Amino acid sequence: MKKTVPYIVNLKNKEIISMVTAYDYPSAKAASEADIDIILVGDSLAQVVLGHEDTLSVTVEEMLHHVKAVTNAKPKPLVVADMPYMSYHVDLADTLRNAAKFIQIGKADAVKVEGGSKRRETIQALVNAEIPVMGHLGLTPQSKNMMGGYKVQGKTLELAKKLFEDALLIQELGCFSMVLEGVPSIVAESISEALEIPTIGIGAGKSTDGQVLVLHDILGMKSKEYVDAKFVKRYSKQYEDTVEALKSYKSEVQNKKFPTENHSYAMGADLQESLEEWKKEIKKILS
Numbered sequence: 001m002k003k004t005v006p007y008i009v010n011l012k013n014k015e016i017i018s019m020v021t022a023y024d025y026p027s028a029k030a031a032s033e034a035d036i037d038i039i040l041v042g043d044s045l046a047q048v049v050l051g052h053e054d055t056l057s058v059t060v061e062e063m064l065h066h067v068k069a070v071t072n073a074k075p076k077p078l079v080v081a082d083m084p085y086m087s088y089h090v091d092l093a094d095t096l097r098n099a100a101k102f103i104q105i106g107k108a109d110a111v112k113v114e115g116g117s118k119r120r121e122t123i124q125a126l127v128n129a130e131i132p133v134m135g136h137l138g139l140t141p142q143s144k145n146m147m148g149g150y151k152v153q154g155k156t157l158e159l160a161k162k163l164f165e166d167a168l169l170i171q172e173l174g175c176f177s178m179v180l181e182g183v184p185s186i187v188a189e190s191i192s193e194a195l196e197i198p199t200i201g202i203g204a205g206k207s208t209d210g211q212v213l214v215l216h217d218i219l220g221m222k223s224k225e226y227v228d229a230k231f232v233k234r235y236s237k238q239y240e241d242t243v244e245a246l247k248s249y250k251s252e253v254q255n256k257k258f259p260t261e262n263h264s265y266a267m268g269a270d271l272q273e274s275l276e277e278w279k280k281e282i283k284k285i286l287s
């Protein structure tokens with residue numbers, strides 16, 4: 001069964017929501033088979049798969065390429081496309097055109113935008129255009145220059161209050177759910193209790209209505225020198241396994257252990273009968 005926006009909203013207070021990022025066809029297939037609730041084609045792909053320093057330089061066209069790869073897998077999880085930096089900051093007409101690309105061409109089910117009261121008109125316009133919106137509050141990576149880096153948000157009473165008010169506001173504007181990233185657990189818990197829509201936490205403790213992690217963090221698809229954020233838990237060691245597999249492949253290729261007969265095509269009966277003739281043909285071609 002395909003998971004829809006009302007289905008996700010209805011999970012609140014019934015089941016904890018699972019969300020992961022996926023940026024391509026095989027990952028979307030795997031997330032679907034694992035019965036994950038939401039796939040986020042996150043702008044984190046800028047760092048995770050394109051190797052950029054932050055999320056700020058990824059474009060709508062680059063994101064769209066990955067959204068299409070994900071939806072080509074026809075996954076059962078709800079697919080949310082992350083609106084990249086500057087795709088919803090200039091004017092509303094541009095915002096709507098960009099979001100519509102993710103829905104019409106990318107076949108995503110919803111979009112995600114970062115920010116609270118500053119995004120009032122943006123969220124309103126998207127919802128009025130029948131585009132479901134997931135909000136994103138707290139440590140919003142697209143604001144990293146304004147925040148002076150990736151810093152936990154809402155740590156003082158005043159800032160926690162602002163976060164709380166923003167959460168109520170974006171619910172009122174029509175967001176169907178929201179990510180709470182990098183906020184103290186107690187703040188995330190109070191917001192989650194007060195809202196009717198589900199909250200999905202990342203670095204926000206265990207009391208949110210769901211959790212999200214970046215797929216490559218879950219899989220451990222990161223080289224040794226990469227330092228994980230405090231909230232990351234690796235469930236696999238795919239980077240090391242990949243290096244080992246590639247070393248084995250190289251060694252077998254060099255030692256002529258791969259390919260074996262099992263990985264090779266046999267000649268047809270016809271060619272077998274005329275093998276001598278074939279050898280003569282080759283000599284003729286080479287002479």
Ligand code: KIV
Nearest residue numbers: 021042043044179212
């Ligand atoms: O882009 C992303 O992966 C995200 C999640 C961390 C929520 O926004």
